[in-house]
Amino acid sequence: MAEQKIPYKIYLSEDEIPKQWYNVRADMKTKPAPLLNPATLEPMTFDDLRPVFCDELVKQELDDDTAYIDIPLDIQDFYRMYRPAPLVRAYCLEKKLQTPAKIYYKFEGNNTSGSHKLNSAIAQAYYAKKQGLKGVTTETGAGQWGTALSMACSYFDLDCKVYMVKVSYEQKPFRREVMRTYGASVTPSPSDTTNVGRQILERYPGTTGSLGCAISEAVEVATTNEGYRYVLGSVLNQVLLHQSVIGLETKAAMDKYNITPDIIIGCAGGGSNLGGLISPFMGEKLRGEKNYDIIAVEPASCPSFTRGKYAYDFCDTGMVCPLAKMYTLGSGFIPSANHAGGLRFHGMSSTLSQLYHDGYMRAVSVEQTSVFEAAEQFARVEGILPAPESSHAIRVAIDEALKCKETGEEKTILFGLTGTGYFDLVAYQKFNDGEMSDYIPTDEELQKSFDSLPKVDK
Amino acid sequence: MAEQKIPYKIYLSEDEIPKQWYNVRADMKTKPAPLLNPATLEPMTFDDLRPVFCDELVKQELDDDTAYIDIPLDIQDFYRMYRPAPLVRAYCLEKKLQTPAKIYYKFEGNNTSGSHKLNSAIAQAYYAKKQGLKGVTTETGAGQWGTALSMACSYFDLDCKVYMVKVSYEQKPFRREVMRTYGASVTPSPSDTTNVGRQILERYPGTTGSLGCAISEAVEVATTNEGYRYVLGSVLNQVLLHQSVIGLETKAAMDKYNITPDIIIGCAGGGSNLGGLISPFMGEKLRGEKNYDIIAVEPASCPSFTRGKYAYDFCDTGMVCPLAKMYTLGSGFIPSANHAGGLRFHGMSSTLSQLYHDGYMRAVSVEQTSVFEAAEQFARVEGILPAPESSHAIRVAIDEALKCKETGEEKTILFGLTGTGYFDLVAYQKFNDGEMSDYIPTDEELQKSFDSLPKVDK
Numbered sequence: 001m002a003e004q005k006i007p008y009k010i011y012l013s014e015d016e017i018p019k020q021w022y023n024v025r026a027d028m029k030t031k032p033a034p035l036l037n038p039a040t041l042e043p044m045t046f047d048d049l050r051p052v053f054c055d056e057l058v059k060q061e062l063d064d065d066t067a068y069i070d071i072p073l074d075i076q077d078f079y080r081m082y083r084p085a086p087l088v089r090a091y092c093l094e095k096k097l098q099t100p101a102k103i104y105y106k107f108e109g110n111n112t113s114g115s116h117k118l119n120s121a122i123a124q125a126y127y128a129k130k131q132g133l134k135g136v137t138t139e140t141g142a143g144q145w146g147t148a149l150s151m152a153c154s155y156f157d158l159d160c161k162v163y164m165v166k167v168s169y170e171q172k173p174f175r176r177e178v179m180r181t182y183g184a185s186v187t188p189s190p191s192d193t194t195n196v197g198r199q200i201l202e203r204y205p206g207t208t209g210s211l212g213c214a215i216s217e218a219v220e221v222a223t224t225n226e227g228y229r230y231v232l233g234s235v236l237n238q239v240l241l242h243q244s245v246i247g248l249e250t251k252a253a254m255d256k257y258n259i260t261p262d263i264i265i266g267c268a269g270g271g272s273n274l275g276g277l278i279s280p281f282m283g284e285k286l287r288g289e290k291n292y293d294i295i296a297v298e299p300a301s302c303p304s305f306t307r308g309k310y311a312y313d314f315c316d317t318g319m320v321c322p323l324a325k326m327y328t329l330g331s332g333f334i335p336s337a338n339h340a341g342g343l344r345f346h347g348m349s350s351t352l353s354q355l356y357h358d359g360y361m362r363a364v365s366v367e368q369t370s371v372f373e374a375a376e377q378f379a380r381v382e383g384i385l386p387a388p389e390s391s392h393a394i395r396v397a398i399d400e401a402l403k404c405k406e407t408g409e410e411k412t413i414l415f416g417l418t419g420t421g422y423f424d425l426v427a428y429q430k431f432n433d434g435e436m437s438d439y440i441p442t443d444e445e446l447q448k449s450f451d452s453l454p455k456v457d458k
Numbered sequence: 459m460a461e462q463k464i465p466y467k468i469y470l471s472e473d474e475i476p477k478q479w480y481n482v483r484a485d486m487k488t489k490p491a492p493l494l495n496p497a498t499l500e501p502m503t504f505d506d507l508r509p510v511f512c513d514e515l516v517k518q519e520l521d522d523d524t525a526y527i528d529i530p531l532d533i534q535d536f537y538r539m540y541r542p543a544p545l546v547r548a549y550c551l552e553k554k555l556q557t558p559a560k561i562y563y564k565f566e567g568n569n570t571s572g573s574h575k576l577n578s579a580i581a582q583a584y585y586a587k588k589q590g591l592k593g594v595t596t597e598t599g600a601g602q603w604g605t606a607l608s609m610a611c612s613y614f615d616l617d618c619k620v621y622m623v624k625v626s627y628e629q630k631p632f633r634r635e636v637m638r639t640y641g642a643s644v645t646p647s648p649s650d651t652t653n654v655g656r657q658i659l660e661r662y663p664g665t666t667g668s669l670g671c672a673i674s675e676a677v678e679v680a681t682t683n684e685g686y687r688y689v690l691g692s693v694l695n696q697v698l699l700h701q702s703v704i705g706l707e708t709k710a711a712m713d714k715y716n717i718t719p720d721i722i723i724g725c726a727g728g729g730s731n732l733g734g735l736i737s738p739f740m741g742e743k744l745r746g747e748k749n750y751d752i753i754a755v756e757p758a759s760c761p762s763f764t765r766g767k768y769a770y771d772f773c774d775t776g777m778v779c780p781l782a783k784m785y786t787l788g789s790g791f792i793p794s795a796n797h798a799g800g801l802r803f804h805g806m807s808s809t810l811s812q813l814y815h816d817g818y819m820r821a822v823s824v825e826q827t828s829v830f831e832a833a834e835q836f837a838r839v840e841g842i843l844p845a846p847e848s849s850h851a852i853r854v855a856i857d858e859a860l861k862c863k864e865t866g867e868e869k870t871i872l873f874g875l876t877g878t879g880y881f882d883l884v885a886y887q888k889f890n891d892g893e894m895s896d897y898i899p900t901d902e903e904l905q906k907s908f909d910s911l912p913k914v915d916k
Contacts, residue, residue, distance in 0.1 A: 007472045008538040014465045080466040081550065081841045092539065092613075110568055112843040112878070154838040155550075174883035178843060180890045181834055376639055380612040383539045385570040385636060420570070422880045425632035432638045 008091060010253040012084040018248040019071055021241050023060075024279045025351060026067035027286040030358055032237070032350040033325035035061075036312060041456060044322050051223050052230050053238075056127040060238040067283075069241065071123075072130075078122045078155060079245070082111035087253040088417075092381040094401070101404035103397060104259070105417040106250045106277060107384065112178065115387065115419030116273050117148035117233050120242035124231040125152035134227035135159025139189065139214030141168055142342050143175030144387075144419065145233030150184035160184040161228075163191070163217045166209035175423050189214035196220050196320075210334065211345070215316040234270030235315060235324070235349050243276025246416065251280045254414075261292060261414035263400055267392040268296040268305065268363070269342050271349030277416040278361070285360055294361035296352070297392040299371070301439045302335040304328055304348045305356055305363035307446060312456035313347055323456060326353040329441075330449035336439040340368060340427035341388025346449075366395045367438040372431040374398050375421070387419040388427055466549060468711040470542040476706040477529055479699050481518075482737045483809060484525035485744040488816055490695070490808040491783030493519075494770060499914060502780050509681050510688050511696075514585040518696040525741075527699065529581075530588075536580045536613060537703070540569035545711040546875075550839040552859070559862035561855060562717070563875040564708045564735060565842065570636065573845065573877030574731050575606035575691050578700035582689040583610035592685035593617025597647065597672030599626055600800050601633030601881065602845075603691030608642035618642040619686075621649070621675045624667035633881050647672035654678050654778075668792065669803075673774040692728030693773060693782070693807050701734025704874065709738045712872075719750060719872035721858055725850040726754040726763065726821070727800050729807030735874040736819070743818055752819035754810070755850040757829070759897045760793040762786055762806045763814055763821035765904060770914035771805055781914060784811040787899075788907035794897035798826060798885035799846025804907075824853045825896040830889040832856050833879070845877040846885055 025031055034043035049058040060069065071079075090103040108116035128136050135158050140146030146162040153160035162184050169176055169188035179186050189209045190197040194217045200207065207213075215232075222230035233239065254261065264281055266274035274296055284290040296305055304327045314331040315321040328347035335344045348356075355361055368388075375391035377398065378384070386394060393415040404411050421428065430436045483489055492501035507516040518527065529537075548561040566574035586594050593616050598604030604620040611618035620642050627634055627646035637644050647667045648655040652675045658665065665671075673690075680688035691697065712719065722739055724732035732754055742748040754763055762785045772789040773779040786805035793802045806814075813819055826846075833849035835856065836842070844852060851873040862869050879886065888894045 009472070011469050014467070111841055112837065114880075151841055155841075173887065174880070177883040177887045177890060181837055181843065181886050183838065379570065379639055380641065383569055383609060383613075385639065422570075422572075422632070425635040428639050429631065429635045432635060 006089050006257055009086040009088050010257065011086055012249060012253055014080050014084070016252055017076065017079055017084050018245050018252070019076065020068040021071055022244040022248055022279050022283060023063065023067055023069060023241050024244070024282050025064040025237065027283045028354065030354055031064045032354040035322040035324055036456065038319070038323055052219065054127040054131050054133070054229050056130065057124060057238050060241055061236060072126060075123055075126050082118065084249050085110060087250055090382055093378060096377070096381045097398065097401050097405065099401040099405040100408060100410045101401040102410065102412045103401055104261070104412070104414045106246060107417045108246060109384070109387065109417065109420040113144060113148035113151055114422060115144045115148065116243060116246055116276065117145045118151060119245050119276070120233060120239045120272065121145070121148035121152035122155070123242040125149065125156050125158055128229055129156040129158055133158070133229055135161060136229055136231045137161045137163070137218040137222040138231050138233070139163045139211060139218045141165050141211045141344070143168060143172055143179070143423065144342065146184070146186070147175060147178050148233070149231065150179040150182035153184065154182040161221060162186045163189040163214040165189055165211055165214050171426070172423060189217050191217065194220045212316045212331070216320050219320060234272040234345065235347070237351060239272045240275035240279070240349060240351055243272050244279040246273070246276035247279040247281060250277065250414065259412060262411040263293045263295065263413045265295045265297060265393045265396050265413065265415040267343060267389050267416070267418065268298050268348060268352070269389065270345045271352040273416050273418045275349055275352050282355065282360060295396060296356065296361055296363040297396045298363060298365050299339060299343050299392060300365040300367045301339045301441065302329065302344050303365045304346065306365045309450055309453065310353060310357055311453050313453055315347065323454060324350050326350050327356065328453070329446060330452045332452045333449040338437050338439050340430070341424055343389050343392065364396060366392055369436050369438055371395050372428070372436060384417070385421045386417060387421045388424050390416065390418045393417070464547050464715055467544040467546050468715065469544050470707060470711055472538050472542070474710055475534065475537055475541050476703050476710070477534065478526040479529055480702040480706055480737050480741060481521065481525055481527060481699050482702070482740050483522040483695065485741045486812065488812060489522045490812040493780040493782055494914065496777065496781055510677065512585040512589050512591070512687050514588065515582060515696050518699055519694060530584060533580055533584050540576065542707050543568060545708055548840055551836060554835070554839045555856065555859050555863065557859040557863040558866060558868045559859040560868065560870045561859055562719070562870070562872045564704060565875045566704060567842070567845070567875065567878040571602060571606035571609055572880060573602045573606065574701060574704055574734065575603045576609060577703050577734070578691060578697045578730065579603070579606035579610040580613070581700040583607065583614050583616055586687055587614040587616055591616070591687055593619060594687055594689045595619045595621070595676040595680040596689050596691070597621045597669060597676045599623050599669045599802070601626060601630055601637070602800065602877065604642070604644070605633060605636050606691070607689065608637040608640035611642065612640040619679060620644045621647040621672040623647055623669055623672050629884070630881060647675050649675065652678045670774045670789070674778050677778055692730040692803065693805070695809060697730045698733035698737070698807060698809055701730050702737040704731070704734035705737040705739060708735065708872065717870060720869040721751045721753065721871045723753045723755060723851045723854050723871065723873040725801060725847050725874070725876065726756050726806060726810070727847065728803045729810040731874050731876045733807055733810050740813065740818060753854055754814065754819055754821040755854045756821060756823050757797060757801050757850060758823040758825045759797045759899065760787065760802050761823045762804065764823045767908055767911065768811060768815055769911050771911055773805065781912060782808050784808050785814065786911070787904060788910045790910045791907040796895050796897050798888070798894070799882055801847050801850065822854055824850055827889070827894050827896055829853050830886070830894060842875070843879045844875060845879045846882050848874065848876045851875070
């Protein structure tokens, strides 16, 4: 064939799954600001971090220089169970929109955890196993990360203790059961199994919990039990490193068919998906080799990039974790109760924050009813029920494709479809019943939250 | 490479997706017994069936001679959205079992309906559209078929009316919401929207419904509304024909790597998955070209092959549908309430029944706690949470692999992984909590059910 027809789904062969992760920090002229010790306000050192994280992960967290890091063979083996993930040409969506744009999405939902989180979970579990640990602890809100981690720990026969925000524990029993099926112990947080949990229960009897509280419990258990470490599913440098497999695979698939994206779109909560998807493209942009229009999409109800401050802040509401410099809404910010799905973290990965600050990407915020409209439109023609998180990216991809329809431009649009919405049907039901509403925090609300930012002169 | 390494997942290219379905009846010396008109006990004719089914589907239903039937291009396009489905080498399971056996599974769960049902749903929706119909009606129990059909109808802009057994409608709101998201109208059955529904509600106030009742309602709506037809997701010849795409793809993938299965295993309720998976292999066996050990796996609580009678029976409890000759437990048989998942139909596809009767395949029945044990074992090493239905096949695949461990035989085992268990977590929860039990109907219970078989001298 003279002209190469692009298939609906581009699958790399297993040999083509990346064998190295790419560390975008190596190509950044201005490195992301370091984590600070909350007691001394000095940069966290290897020794500061090793009681909390595995040694090898601390090294990755602190390494701003090594561009490529080998993916251990055991992780490569595991990746073969669910990777390569398909890069899909959205022919049916293009046709529906009658757009000259070419739309591609990288689909990371084809595994039981239902999202890209597994890419980092397996890496973190591997290093814990390699260090001879007994197990790991973590928190989970909606449950994607907890599920991914329980799958990874099951594979390596590691104990997995998940602190699940109590309201989710009760409202998402199915997520909980998947984790239990993979052998994890799941404790509703706050619980009476930790000091911090007991204190919170005493102070706020009947509380339904928060992610910040669950983090504090998980960290306490990890640091007070021999042979345990704490693991986190987003925000951290190490997580973005592991997630670079998304972007590397995407780029390899595109290169194979001589496709160059004009626009790259990802949803952004803590930044793990966006950071992973864009990493090799951002590398080219940082090195001045290529230019891409890179767009972070966040919910209007939790707008850390578009309305947050670039400042040092706590990563958790319990204020036990190190300080990170990031676009933040303040560690006390909690999105309105009507906010569906994830993307509810108050801050954004330090790496992405620096890149955004330096003008290498832009951000837009979208309201949730328009997000679910896009989700429904996508589901009906592309056959995948998308996660609410991913649907933020779909919304903007559709908007950009419709702009092309206006202008006649044949732009190539790439977005990340991070996962499926099988465990988010309460939100879909609200949408189907016309009971979903939008919420945008007022300037006054945000200002009040900013007032709680720690005073750090860096 | 001298030796060809088998990848974890064998994906055909999109060009290699089958372009024709295979009709196994063409190679059967003894054809399956025809459907009978319940009034006259004469074989159903084209004219008898066309008020209920689309014309083209009636032709397929009655065609015992044409071996290969072209898959229309629109259906091929749709197939490209979620096919080819991967053929997976279960390396991790083999390692866990320490078996010399080689285990493969064809995974049909990588689409939002979560099962293989979509293969026939899209075909039935296509022919309805082609005939210029407004829409189709159907029943659904657990919801896999209803979900698949709503996706297919959404793609072709067809109206889709689903009658969902009331108890499932209430207990599986998530399934219901997926269907609604794809634009289907979902009515709990029995309902006051049909004569038969109103009669049943009058006779049994407060009933939670049954599949038989939902079928009767769906058939009534299809036959009394201009521009509607009824569609069914299993049992029928046409459904097995469409599902042959599973087996054809599997065989193409195996041939590509010179793999020949010794044992082929599928779960069997109405027979759509098993019939599809085995079809080209059965064809070879019927033509005397190859021999395979083909195993149908059914629940011990609904053992139509292993303990049923081979006789003419009604397909529905309402006794409005044609009579089919099949292995049956009697149309009044309802599996115990503790039975989880699907595979609860009282009869088995006429085609498979004839093949079983003629000794071309064997059947085993398994108890549900051992099925969930297999499901959990599989999930933990292969990373996919299987549907309870598929887990019946997993159980027997593991048993066969363990036999190989005993004997040292390096058999190649193929099984069908029909779908995922994301909407079956109530059953998983029971299993995780140790509250799942087994049930085997007594001979007396079965005999009582057999007494209701219609007296047909054929």
